Amino acid sequence: VESKLWGGRFTGGLDPLMTKYNESIYYDRAFYAQDIRGSIAYARANTNTGILTKDEFAVIEKGLLEILKEWENDTFEIIPGADEDIHTANERRLGEIIGKDIAGKLHTGRSRNDQVATDMRLWLRDELRDLEKHLIELLKVTGSRAEAEVEHVMPGYTHLQRAQPVRWSHWMMSYGLSFSTDLERLREVIKRVNRSPLGCGALAGNPFQIDRVAIAEELGFEGLLYNSLSAVADRDFVVETMQWAAMLMQHLSRWSEDLIVYSTAEFGFVKLSDAYSTGSSLMPQKKNCDSLELIRGKTGRIFGQMTGLMMTIKGLPSTYNKDLQESVEPMFDCIKTVSDSIQIATGVLSTLTIYPEKMLAALSPDMLATDLAEYLVRKGVPFRSAHHISGRVVALAEDEKKPMDELSLQQIQSVDERFGDDVTGCFDYQRSVELKNSKGGTSISAVKEQIQILLQVIG
Ligand code: ARG
Numbered sequence: 001v002e003s004k005l006w007g008g009r010f011t012g013g014l015d016p017l018m019t020k021y022n023e024s025i026y027y028d029r030a031f032y033a034q035d036i037r038g039s040i041a042y043a044r045a046n047t048n049t050g051i052l053t054k055d056e057f058a059v060i061e062k063g064l065l066e067i068l069k070e071w072e073n074d075t076f077e078i079i080p081g082a083d084e085d086i087h088t089a090n091e092r093r094l095g096e097i098i099g100k101d102i103a104g105k106l107h108t109g110r111s112r113n114d115q116v117a118t119d120m121r122l123w124l125r126d127e128l129r130d131l132e133k134h135l136i137e138l139l140k141v142t143g144s145r146a147e148a149e150v151e152h153v154m155p156g157y158t159h160l161q162r163a164q165p166v167r168w169s170h171w172m173m174s175y176g177l178s179f180s181t182d183l184e185r186l187r188e189v190i191k192r193v194n195r196s197p198l199g200c201g202a203l204a205g206n207p208f209q210i211d212r213v214a215i216a217e218e219l220g221f222e223g224l225l226y227n228s229l230s231a232v233a234d235r236d237f238v239v240e241t242m243q244w245a246a247m248l249m250q251h252l253s254r255w256s257e258d259l260i261v262y263s264t265a266e267f268g269f270v271k272l273s274d275a276y277s278t279g280s281s282l283m284p285q286k287k288n289c290d291s292l293e294l295i296r297g298k299t300g301r302i303f304g305q306m307t308g309l310m311m312t313i314k315g316l317p318s319t320y321n322k323d324l325q326e327s328v329e330p331m332f333d334c335i336k337t338v339s340d341s342i343q344i345a346t347g348v349l350s351t352l353t354i355y356p357e358k359m360l361a362a363l364s365p366d367m368l369a370t371d372l373a374e375y376l377v378r379k380g381v382p383f384r385s386a387h388h389i390s391g392r393v394v395a396l397a398e399d400e401k402k403p404m405d406e407l408s409l410q411q412i413q414s415v416d417e418r419f420g421d422d423v424t425g426c427f428d429y430q431r432s433v434e435l436k437n438s439k440g441g442t443s444i445s446a447v448k449e450q451i452q453i454l455l456q457v458i459g
Contacts, residue, residue, distance in 0.1 A: 005088055005112075016081075024085045024325055025078055027332065031086045031119035032071040036064045038118045038198060039090065041218040043106055045199070049208045051108050060106055063098040064090070086119070087112045109210060111202035113232040113320040118198040120328065121237060122219060125194045127335045128186060128241065134342045135183050135248075136458050141350045142176035143451045145169070150444055153429050154269060154359035155367060160261075162367050165429045168269075168359060170442040172349075173450040175255045180457040182248040189244050193237040196221035200228035203319040232320045235313055235327045242306035242330070245338045246299075252345055253299040256292035259348070263289055268358040273351035276344065291348050295341050302337060305330040363429055365404040369394050371426045371435070372404075379418050389416045 004010065014022070040061050047057040067090055070076040076093070083089035095103040146169035156166035196216035199206045205228040206212070212224055225231035262269040272289055280286035312326050369390050376386035392415045397404040400411070405427035412419045425431065437443035440450070 004082075005084075005091070019081050019084075022084060022322075024328060025083045025089055027329055028086045028116075028119075029071075029078070029089070030332065031116075031123055032076070032090070033068060034119040034122040035086050035090050035115070036068045036071075037219060038115065038122065039064055039106060041215045042110055042198060044218065045210050045212075045215045046105075046108060046208070048214070049210055051208055052105055056102050056105065059098050059102050060094070063094045063103070066097055067093050085112070085116075087115050109201055109206045109208050110198075111232070111320075113202050114197045114200040114228075116325075117232060117234065118196065118219070120331065121193055121195070121197065121221075124237065124241060124331065124335070125190060125220075127339075128190045128193060131335070131339055131342065132183065132186055132190070134339060134346070135179065135186065138342055138346045138349070139176060139179055139183065139454055139458055141346050142172055142179065143454045145349065146172045146176065146447065146451050149354065149356075150447055152354065152356040152359055153363065153433055154356075155362050155364075156442070162362070162364060164370060165363055165367055165432050166442040167433055167444070167447055168354065168356070169447050170433075170450075171258070173447060173454070175251060176454050177450060178251045179248070180454050182244070182251065183457055185244055185247070189237075189240050191222060192240060194220075194222045195225050196223070197225045197231035197234070200225065200231040203229055203232055229319050233316070233318060233324075235309065235324055238327045238331050239306070239309055239313070242302065242309060242334050245302050245334050246306045248338065249295075249299040249302045249341065252341055253296045255345070256289075256295045259352075260289050260292050260296075267362065268355055269362070270355065271353045272348060273353070275351055276348045291344050295345060298337050298341055302334060305334050360429070365406075365427055366394055366397070368404070368427055368429070368432055371432050372423070374435075375423060375426050376416070376418060379420075381418060392416075 043052060043057050043060045043064075046052045047054060052060070067076065070093070076089075078089060079092070083092060091103065091107065094106065097103075149172075150167060150169040152168040153165050154168050154171065155162045156164050156171070196212065196219060198215050198219070199210045199212035201207075216224055225234065259270060259272075261267060263272060272287070272291065276289075276291035277287045278290045280288065309327055309330055312323055316323055372393060373383065373386040373390035376389060377383050381389070393404060393407070393412060396411060396415060397407055400407065405424070409419075409421055409424070412423055434443045437446050439446060
């Protein structure tokens, strides 16, 4: 029992299953570097308050750096049953290397409560910065494809029914701009993750006038958490990350769903590269979009982590409770899942083959019925009547069993004499999309403006 950090008042041993149930070392060992950097910053601050002498600090720092090497070289030996978590393990090892007298001073005024929150925030901040880079890659691929392929027109859908022609690039940019909003949100989240809880102690604060600002600066935090009770209780930074991730995955999932549909033989607009497809063990002809299906599937898992953690936290009394340890594993999984998903999506998009002739073939003249109504609007007909008249042209084409653009001028004029001989100009998909040149529309200039906006967000 002596080996336990809190051995002083405990006499009985732990149930062996309880030991395992309680320990987090097998996953929170991922924080080894953050834990050591945090300890060095903390020891330096305690040197300035006189808790440690300069010599003691030097010994502690050297010992901690030695432990860092052991983790990096994979020679750190975890003692099963004794090393409950990364904080316990590092402190135990420090005692072995530099002796317990000096090592025992390191934790003065500190608790694992402010320590674990510090480790998690440092780890998450760095991971989110990596995610930011991956997300920017996805944005860049989206923007450059949208630029290069801007001439192609395809059906735009509502209710998955053909609605109006749009540019293929306009479709890409519809997600591109959602992803760029995700990027803006991510940068906000990082700011709030990157605040320091260190120096808050177990819950009440530090009694030795420790300079929390200096610690925060050394660790690259952008600010402090200003209430010690909430600093140790807070896992909002993980919840917010998961909420952010859930929104991003929701976008990626719908994007995937669209591409899965567009890659079916029935649509045939796109084909995934071999690098992101798999075959069937039974049907030789099959090529499946497993990459996109996994993105869509993993989205459910992220939503689950988000709601799961919110449930874990919602009824906790003030400050630290061991329940909070349950935020660590889902945080790891969430970051890995989102990071992988963004990179897979980038790979899918950058290697995707498109079939513009299939997109074109999927367009049908009835998708220009709105253009026909708008033709009349330009001649002064109120839109409601124009809509009705155009509907009658659609019905006439149906009766005649012809596509609308094959009706004769006389037939069209039989519906309404305000149709002039220039009406046939309406039956042109490129004209239709180019007319949508207000901001946010599907004309070339409007789509290119969207690409500029995306690039501005990247910065
Ligand atoms: N492994 C713990 C966690 O992840 C560290 C904090 C333990 N603190 C405590 N008072 N038992 O939350």
